[in-house]
Amino acid sequence: MGKLLEVKDLRISFNTYSGEVQAVRGVSFDLNEGETLAIVGESGSGKSVTASSLMGLLPKPQAVIKGGQILFQGEDLVNKSEKEMEKIRGKEISMVFQDPMTSLNPTMKIGNQIMEGIIKHQGLSKAEAKKKALKLIELVGITNPEVRFNQYPHQFSGGMRQRVVIAIALACNPKILIADEPTTALDVTIQAQILELMKKIQKETNNSIIFITHDLGVVANIADRVAVMYAGKIVEIGTVDDIFYDPRHPYTWGLLGSMPTLETDDEELYTIPGTPPDMTNPPKGDAFAPRNAYALEIDTVLEPPMFKISDTHYAATWLLHENAPKIEPPTAVKKRIEAMIGGRKK
């Protein structure tokens, strides 16, 4: 598994009337070939901004990349011109958005929308492009491709529309597929179908997926690795098992604790108090400290670095420092991890 994408210390700000909003504050991660990386976090954590920057889709001129690198196969995407990005976007890296209604053109037939990218990037003739588009429609599990090819988005249901969007995204066999909350607007059974579809396609084409979501159930289902974002930073990153069975950051504890499992009964849900910070003026030190029941004094002064827990697992919290007091995860979280692991041993 080679490294396909390396993001290094990425910083993105938005210039607004009320000042500079620091949406992404030093994000670093790698993406390997054929793997699925999930980025989780609340709204405003910077997960979608990070994804848009990979595609060169940040709104200009408000958004400014303040620093850092996005290395795609060794080339830095940050310095690419719009013209150069056009060659990469849709061809090497493509994206599936949350709302399948607004990401399709309502006045264009589905088939033409799928063909658009194929003709532009691969220089195929119309007839060849059509053949390929029909194959794609079939690949994403839409029956009657010949008929569907000539239909408009409004003739499709939400789940079917999302399949079309995925077909468009896959048209040029991209190496990276970025999915920004692709199932949030869909029903659970449709969501399950879309997730199964993405996994099946990944198996066939060995593409990498960056999956952005706030639904931890979906993460557990689809991800190989997980990055947890808070206030523009990755606070914990690891394999899916690291994050769910051995979470180390108090924010990850909070996220896991606030979702009831089917076994959670009468006790209160473990919650994170308060609301995310205002990113025009992020708090000094650890941005999570004001909401963190386990905050140490140093958290209000100095930002924690990434501590290494294992080769795959890193977390940014002072609790992992050798001088920090040994703190156990909250009982609610511990109980659920034990229940998950214990339940299987039976």
Add this chain to the structure above:
Amino acid sequence: MSGKEKILEVKNLKKHFKAGRKGIIKAVDGVSFDIYKGETFGLVGESGSGKSTVGRTIIRLYDATDGEVIFKGENVHGKKSHEEMLQFRRNMQMIFQDPTSSLNPRMTVMDIIAEGLDVHGLVKTPQERKERVNELLRAVGLNEEHANRFPHEFSGGQRQRIGIARALAVQPELIICAEPISALDVSIQAQVVNLLKKLQKERGLTYLFIAHDLSMVKYISDRIGVMHLGHLVELADSEELYRNPVHPYTKSLLSAIPLPDPEYERNRKRIVYDPSILDKSEEPKFREIRPNHWVLCTTKEFEQYKRELESKEQN
């Protein structure tokens, strides 16, 4: 259960919408259930199942096409004078999904929350009005300084708290929660759910909780009804429903929920709902397969489901 007092009875409720010149959409087509005082009744289903229409018809935002909604012994859809309607609305309130569009952007939080108090003449003096609003703000975890602000100054979770305070203002007995947490972030969802549970304990409220997030519904509800295409297909205590789902649709719905447990997810097998396996020989009826566990089925299916449950019990 029989010892408990019924606060709401829904009997064969139907709500049909006109679609175009000839078409009719049967959004709700013969739904019956009871809600007992002090419980949380969860209603789940996918989009288009009719769950929201049921909620809106119960509170008479829609007129029912057929059937009855009996709230505290009185027919909601019967002819009512203005005063009777007022009294009814005092006892039943609603919390909406989108906390942005359900609050008037031109009104202060004080006026939003006090609107019900004003309409019903529940407060006599401005002083009393202010005190009541402050008390409500504290109850939902906001504070007095928030009273003079406008909705846009708040985050989604805080707005939802304002919506809850507004519903509580007239001291209702039943609150219809229509997807109250769907638009909120995970950590904020948990805060609002904890708040709803706390208020229920303190004030003896009854909730009808409509949502599509099944794990949250399981957590908050005492009993759950599953809706599909305008019908209630299954109804049971929440524990029983999750442990022993009987109707093929319920089974498929439950098997589609992803849980935050990677190992479980690797082994989860989704059951695909195939309506063609249903028995078409007669009109299905809602039958009690076990005490307090109801399922929509024909006589033949009833026997089959019963056998399935029994064999499951023995293993």
